[in-house]
Structures are given as structure tokens and as C-alpha cells.
Amino acid sequence: MVVAGRGARRKLSDSLREATVGELLAELGGLAPDSDEPGDIYGNGVVERLERRVAEVLGTEDAAFFPTGTMAQQIALRCWAARTGNPVVALHPMSHPERWEGGALSVVSGLRTVHPTGEPRQPTASEVAELPEPFGTLMLELPLRDAGFLLPTWEELSALVDAARDRDAVVHFDGARLWESTVHFGRSLPEIAALADSVYVSFYKSLGGLSGAALAGSASLVAESKVWRHRYGGQVFRQFPAALSALAGLERELPALPSYVAKARTVASALSSALAAAPEVPWFRVHPEVPHTHQFQVWLPYDADRLTEAGLRLAEETGTILFRRWSPDGPPGLAVTEIEVTRPGLTWTESDVATAVADFMSRL
Structure with missing residues (x-):
């Protein structure tokens, strides 16, 4: 299908699997606004520029670049567990950490999960309110991809957040595909992100970047996450290809x-x-x-x-x-x-x- 996709004249979308190394390199060569800009080293330069841009787009105090969303979310959730004193994360069983990360939340980060619902839909506020044990963080995947890219209504989302707050829990959005949720919610990205204590976004999903993700939130949380990013091996020496392609995605694809x-x-x-x-x-x-x-x-x-x-x-x-x-x-x-x-x-x-x-x- 990859070969057929490359040769197809009509398609609804391009596949991330279809691009060749040569094509990716050629595109990357045209993304640098200043070819004399110094190369990034351990997250400075163009990577910091990307972090500032993400914080601006989402309306948060700060943001940190991560090589993968898996790393970004594990770190966010373990930071919240330490801050709340509760290692339990309430999330959907069809969410990414439960299905696609090899049990890393428990194996690597020592966290435990509970499920407000097992139905293939977003949870309800009453299900969050009625969870029989305390939890430190409510994680909502927006949209819930494996259930059909499903979003709650704005009123339902607001009620979910309120239910978590009533349980003395913080709220984290798995927003790998949050970028395209504004139409359904009828709200801007800063309005959506403001409901949560932290938000993860992807750069290759929806925006067409090479790779990478960001964790956005308060300045203190982002600073703490950068300490854990280094401990997790995410302090990569040079990351300008991913950063440049992410900036291009924010400029070209987001609108x-x-x-x-x-x-x-x-x-x-x-x-x-x-x-x-x-x-x-x-x-x-x-x-x-x-x-x-x-x-x-x-x-x-x-x-x-x-x-x-x-x-x-x-x-x-x-x-x-x-x-x-x-x-x-x-x-x-x-x-x-x-x-x-x-x-x-x-x-x-x-x-x-x-x-x-x-x-x-x-x-x-």
C-alpha cells in the first residue's frame, strides 16, 4: 500500500509512511529561516524557539520539547503523582498509555491506573465523581483515538474537569491530536488548554512534523519536567530537524x-x-x-x-x-x-x- 500510495493520483490524505529520506531531507532544507543560525545543543536555539511558540499557541506559561509523546506523558504523570502525593491515574482503558506503551506507567514510573469507564466513549463526570478510590490525576485523551477520535462536548469536558477538582485531583490532557479539536468544541486552543493543569501535544500527528512532542503548563511544572527529561534520556544533543518541522507544521498545517x-x-x-x-x-x-x-x-x-x-x-x-x-x-x-x-x-x-x-x- 505504501508503493501504491506514492503513485496514487487521488487520495484523502498522505500517509506518514510514504515519504522517502530524500524527500524529507529536501523539505527540511527549506525550513530554516536563517541558515546561519547556530545549531541547537541540548535543547537551546531553535528548540527553545519552538517551546516558546507552543506556549504562545496554547496560552500556557511555558512548554518543554520532548523526543516522544510517551516520554512527555510519563514524566507529566509522575510529576503530578509526586506533587499530589497520589500515584493513581484515572484514565480510559483505550487511552495511549494503557494500549501502546507496554505498561510503562507502572513498570517505569511506578504509577497505578483506574478506569472511570470501560465503554468505547469518553467518561462522564458522574463516573469520575463516583470512582471508589482516590486518584491524584485525571488524564483525558482528546480526542480518544481508538474509540473513533471521540471528543466530549464543551459542557461535558468542563464537567469532567470540575469532577476531578472536586476529588482534589489535577487534570492532564493527552492532546496528541488536540490541535484539530477547536471546531468541535467551538473554543480556541488557549481556552481548551486552560481547563487542564498540563497538556501534551504531538508534532507529527496532524501537524506533519518529523517527530517530537511538547508538554505545556505552568513554568514550575515545565522546569521540573526538564529535569526528568534528562533522567529519561530525552536530552538529545541536536534536535533541529524535528524542531524546524514542528515550527513549519504550526505555521502551515495548524491554520x-x-x-x-x-x-x-x-x-x-x-x-x-x-x-x-x-x-x-x-x-x-x-x-x-x-x-x-x-x-x-x-x-x-x-x-x-x-x-x-x-x-x-x-x-x-x-x-x-x-x-x-x-x-x-x-x-x-x-x-x-x-x-x-x-x-x-x-x-x-x-x-x-x-x-x-x-x-x-x-x-x-
């Missing part, structure tokens, strides 16, 4: 994200109409029906490998990519894929979606 969200909603609606009209589809799900961000899920009652193969054939034979990889989920014969709409997808019409769906189904 475009609302248009991606709007187009994703058009695409989701067109997909629903086209799949409902397809005789080969006995059942389908576009989730959520109105996407909360520029990403959403599609479910079909077919084997995942069969669906992936059909998508590959569509790309090779027509130059169009509609779906990429599918994964099995639930009972046998049910598969799910993620749709992302970015700059390449802005030109798609409802008719384009309908044609692509018909061409895809003909290859099942």
Missing part, C-alpha cells in the same frame, strides 16, 4: 485543520450515502456519523485482509486511494479502518466519494 474537519464531515456523509446504496454491503458503520475531528472510523462486515486487498487493487488500477489498511475488530468477519482527511482530500466532492466507493466494492 488549515478547520478546513480538514469540515471536509471530513462531507466525506463521512458521502460515504454513508454511498455505502447505504451499495447492494454488496449488508451493514456498515461510519463512526462517528458526524466526525469530531478530521479523522473517523469506517466498519464493514468483511475480512480485514480482503478489504485491504480490495483497496490495494483500487489504488493500483485506478490511481485512487479511498481506504488503506483494515484491522479485525469484534467478531470474525468484522473490520475497521481509519479515515483521515488532509490537504489532498480538500478537492474531493461527494460524487468523487460515491465513485470511489463503487469502484472499491466492485473489487471485493
Whole structure:
């Protein structure tokens, strides 16, 4: 699919897997506003410039650059555990630390987790309020990616934060994809970030950077996190490629994200109409029906490998990519894929979606 994606003429988004080293180097060469700027050393220079820019965009006192979001969040949560005196973190079982970090919160940081809910949705304020044991930190993944890139409403989010405060807990946002949440919430990034005590954001998700993340919050928390960043091995000698690409993403992609969200909603609606009209589809799900961000899920009652193969054939034979990889989920014969709409997808019409769906189904 990577090869097919590179050769495709029409697609809803570019894949992070498709770029070559040569292409990435060529793009990086045009990102430095001043080629005579001294190279960064252990987080100064362009890295500090990025940290100041993130704090400005999110409206926080300060921000720290991290090589990975996994490191940033583990450090944030262990800092809060020390400050609150409680090592228990309340979070969703489908959140990134629980699913994709190898149990690092407990193995590396000595923390313990509790779950307000096991349902594939955001927790409610009452579930947080009724947790049977004390917790020091409430971590909310915004959006909750594995459940379908789901966000609460602004009122629900505010109530969740209030419920945590009533439990004498602090609030941390896993905002890897927070950048695109402004449309759904109807609020600015500083307004969203102001609800939390700390916020993690990613630079390669949504913004298209090479790598890296930031932890934003109060000046004292950020200073403490930098001490732990060094202890965790995150004080990398030179990081200017990641920093420059992150700054470029904030400049180029961040302003475009609302248009991606709007187009994703058009695409989701067109997909629903086209799949409902397809005789080969006995059942389908576009989730959520109105996407909360520029990403959403599609479910079909077919084997995942069969669906992936059909998508590959569509790309090779027509130059169009509609779906990429599918994964099995639930009972046998049910598969799910993620749709992302970015700059390449802005030109798609409802008719384009309908044609692509018909061409895809003909290859099942």
C-alpha cells in the first residue's frame, strides 16, 4: 500500500509512511529561516524557539520539547503523582498509555491506573465523581483515538474537569491530536488548554512534523519536567530537524485543520450515502456519523485482509486511494479502518466519494 500510495493520483490524505529520506531531507532544507543560525545543543536555539511558540499557541506559561509523546506523558504523570502525593491515574482503558506503551506507567514510573469507564466513549463526570478510590490525576485523551477520535462536548469536558477538582485531583490532557479539536468544541486552543493543569501535544500527528512532542503548563511544572527529561534520556544533543518541522507544521498545517474537519464531515456523509446504496454491503458503520475531528472510523462486515486487498487493487488500477489498511475488530468477519482527511482530500466532492466507493466494492 505504501508503493501504491506514492503513485496514487487521488487520495484523502498522505500517509506518514510514504515519504522517502530524500524527500524529507529536501523539505527540511527549506525550513530554516536563517541558515546561519547556530545549531541547537541540548535543547537551546531553535528548540527553545519552538517551546516558546507552543506556549504562545496554547496560552500556557511555558512548554518543554520532548523526543516522544510517551516520554512527555510519563514524566507529566509522575510529576503530578509526586506533587499530589497520589500515584493513581484515572484514565480510559483505550487511552495511549494503557494500549501502546507496554505498561510503562507502572513498570517505569511506578504509577497505578483506574478506569472511570470501560465503554468505547469518553467518561462522564458522574463516573469520575463516583470512582471508589482516590486518584491524584485525571488524564483525558482528546480526542480518544481508538474509540473513533471521540471528543466530549464543551459542557461535558468542563464537567469532567470540575469532577476531578472536586476529588482534589489535577487534570492532564493527552492532546496528541488536540490541535484539530477547536471546531468541535467551538473554543480556541488557549481556552481548551486552560481547563487542564498540563497538556501534551504531538508534532507529527496532524501537524506533519518529523517527530517530537511538547508538554505545556505552568513554568514550575515545565522546569521540573526538564529535569526528568534528562533522567529519561530525552536530552538529545541536536534536535533541529524535528524542531524546524514542528515550527513549519504550526505555521502551515495548524491554520488549515478547520478546513480538514469540515471536509471530513462531507466525506463521512458521502460515504454513508454511498455505502447505504451499495447492494454488496449488508451493514456498515461510519463512526462517528458526524466526525469530531478530521479523522473517523469506517466498519464493514468483511475480512480485514480482503478489504485491504480490495483497496490495494483500487489504488493500483485506478490511481485512487479511498481506504488503506483494515484491522479485525469484534467478531470474525468484522473490520475497521481509519479515515483521515488532509490537504489532498480538500478537492474531493461527494460524487468523487460515491465513485470511489463503487469502484472499491466492485473489487471485493
